[in-house]
Amino acid sequence: MKKRSFLLTFMLVSVAALLFACSNDEGNNADAESDGDSSVEQVLKIANDQEPAGLDPHKTPAHSSVRIYSQVYSGLVQFDENMEVQGDLAKDWEQPDESTYIFNLREGVTFHNGNEMTAEDVKYSFERIMAEETASHIASYFSNVESIEVLGDYQVQFNLKSADATFLSNLTNASAAVVDQTVVEENEDLQQVAVGTGPFKFVEWVPDNKVVLEKNEDYYNEDLPKLSKVEYYTMKDESARLSAIRTGEVDLTTLTAKSSSLLENQDNLTVKDYQSLEYSYVGFNVDVEPLNDAKVRQALSLATNRESIADIVWNGDAVVSGPVAPSMGDWSIDVKEHELYSNNLDKAKQLLEEAGYADGFDITITTASTYADMVDTAQILKQQWAEIGVNADIEQVEWGAYIDTWLNTSADVLIGRNGSGTDPDRALSYFFHTEGSANVWNYSNTNFDELVEKGKVTTDKEKRKEIYTEAQELLLEDSPNLFLVSPMKYVAVSNSVEGFTPYPHDGEDILEVTKK
Structure with missing residues (x-):
């Protein structure tokens, strides 16, 4: 199942390298132990070009943040690889008329803190997005929503003011995430915490260094994700990312066209490109x-x-x-x-x-x-x-x-x-x-x-x-x-990474990724 994107998309070599080296010993040991043993956890290391600007999906549009929280949270629906809408937290839905949508939720889905996800969470999440005080960057996406009704623990109804050709596609946005009300109330916002229902759990954020996610063992799709951990390293300087992917210190990074051309003859790497949105x-x-x-x-x-x-x-x-x-x-x-x-x-x-x-x-x-x-x-x-x-x-x-x-x-x-x-x-x-x-x-x-x-x-x-x-x-x-x-977008990928395909609507889909 393909995770959804988003939308749209915004330095010092020695410092980046030092930070990476200081924080990477455990990851390298894990990789060394996992050679030839698929039962040992697999860690995907990604070099990012920017520090997250915050982790609240309802408030933060920066891509440096979206790439993190899109792995932690889920929404009602998502796009597959062919950009067809399919269920995510909603197993299916019905449309009694052109302005009414009823979503039937998956039962037994839990947030990463153990709380069960129900229709009340869906209602709270979208009312938070639409609330003026939230100042959400996607509030206008749902300006046509007149009301949201909870029909049962696992059924929620959206009543629109009129027909809306954009409603389902807007729901696929990574920021249209379902959040836990108790977590919001405990922290006032979600900029420094992330507790979702998605395939990966938020573990830590070391400013100007790294963000660590680990596999959600209770993810509703028991076959996914295939990775046990994802480590995002902040490397603002492109030459640092270029060096790190060449030497195998990271497994994946985005690069400019100019830098990607420098990797054409690199035996241990593949450069994947796609026309961006x-x-x-x-x-x-x-x-x-x-x-x-x-x-x-x-x-x-x-x-x-x-x-x-x-x-x-x-x-x-x-x-x-x-x-x-x-x-x-x-x-x-x-x-x-x-x-x-x-x-x-x-x-x-x-x-x-x-x-x-x-x-x-x-x-x-x-x-x-x-x-x-x-x-x-x-x-x-x-x-x-x-x-x-x-x-x-x-x-x-x-x-x-x-x-x-x-x-x-x-x-x-x-x-x-x-x-x-x-x-x-x-x-x-x-x-x-x-x-x-x-x-x-x-x-x-x-x-x-x-x-x-x-x-x-x-x-x-x-x-x-x-x-x-x-x-x-x-x-x-x-x-x-x-x-x-x-x-065009360019992603340099280590040949030890399998199952990674970037799409125009989702250039960072890692659900099916494995390490060999």
Whole structure:
């Protein structure tokens, strides 16, 4: 059974190596003892590019956190490898009418603290997500939920305000997790603790070093997981991760296209690639001058050479993207022929002049110092925008400060990466509807809101495509973000690892993984 993802996706070699060495003796001994003996516990060691930003699935969207808590928590449903919705904590469900869903829960499922998971936990979890005081990043996913009823210990009913074509796919999000109310009340939130029903139990988090998970022996699928322990080591510097995977100190790590090419002739490794559902972007605070003028944002789009960004930042292994990544197929529009993607500097200068900025202006681009692709993108944009008189400074901030900056819209221009998700509603409504949970840009357009609201309740697929095509075109014209490129993803995997297949919707599925 394949675990669900998420959505969307955000240094010092000697320090990382030292931390790894100091904490890894026990793991190495376990591996040495397990050679040729499948009965000995198997430990998968993963080098991560970033420290978790917290462990509360209802509050923390950072991928550095999702990769951890998605292994610890379960939701009602999940995607399989073909992106078909299947049961998770819900063994099945029924839909008496277009706005009612009844989920029949698995019986005997327990949280990692031994408490039984019941329909009351489901009701509490989703009401927590929807509560204003939680400030959940996925609250808008469930804005169409009118009420939740407990029909029995193992049966729960969701009453929607109207038909909702996105409801089931939204439930597959890793943040739509069922949590234990008693744990929340004991700890006030779940940022430092993690008690779920998922395949792995949270053991410890050593800041700036590692996170350790161990197998949940009481997982409802008794055949999974196959690993006994997973150790995530924080290695912010890519050269540290590259060294660790080469020497066998770790079994798996993500790498950039440039670094992955250095492993082509490594006999003990395999590099797996896949087209991601992510895209890189430039986000604008549309409430501040001069970015509150659409002509200025359009001028910046015209001055942006996206093909150059794909070639330089991503080594050519990226495709130009709109707000819906091309890997989503027919939901995505072909943006290459759009006027604002034409890299027309004369037109850009004309728009700036019309907006009252004929001589250009000064601006600060904020980016995460820990992601080379974001830093490189900022530097390229600085050069490209200078051609139309826009003088940009670059401010690099650490990951925690970057997350706060994104949440609080405290940067005028922010470089980042988003995940399109598995439904166009995520890519459009979630980030750009006036009430969207991740609309941190202060963007608001009544026509756009009406379109995505209509798309959400339209169940005919072809009609939905027409609606979301129009919404994407409108978004490109308004340009609250500049959508850049959708990169390939690369995962370096030791040949001692079996059963690992990354998917666009879940690049870190380890349920079936074993060590040989």
